[in-house]
Structure formats: C-alpha cells, structure tokens
Amino acid sequence: MNLSSPMAFVIGAGLATxxxxxxxxxxxxxxxxxxxxxxxxxxxHS
Structure with a gap:
C-alpha cells in the first residue's frame, strides 16, 4: 500500500499508526x- 507523504510523516513521527x-x-x-x-x-524535538 502506498501512503501519502503527510500520512507517512505522521506515522514516522510516531503520532499514529x-x-x-x-x-x-x-x-x-x-x-x-x-x-x-x-x-x-x-x-x-524529533
């Protein structure tokens, strides 16, 4: 599954799965x- 850049950014920051x-x-x-x-x-901070 391809993720949008904003979704990937949020997931990568550990703020949501x-x-x-x-x-x-x-x-x-x-x-x-x-x-x-x-x-x-x-x-x-990250």
Whole structure:
C-alpha cells in the first residue's frame, strides 16, 4: 500500500499508526497530527 507523504510523516513521527489513521482519526485529525510533527521537527524535538 502506498501512503501519502503527510500520512507517512505522521506515522514516522510516531503520532499514529496506519490502523489509527484509517479507523480512529478523520482527515482533520491527520492534518493536526501532521502540524504537531512538523513543529516538533522544526524545533528539533524529533
């Protein structure tokens, strides 16, 4: 299965699993998690 870059980024940051993104979270949640991961990366926390 190919993942979109934002999904891969969220999964790689350890903020969610693929199963969670497919079943528990909606697209808005995924983008909020993406933003958290991006800020953490910019601040040097990951």
């Amino acid at each position: 693929l199963h969670e993104l497919k079943t528990l979270y909606d697209s808005e949640d995924m983008w909020l998690l993406w933003e958290i991961a991006a800020v953490e990366r910019m601040n040097g």
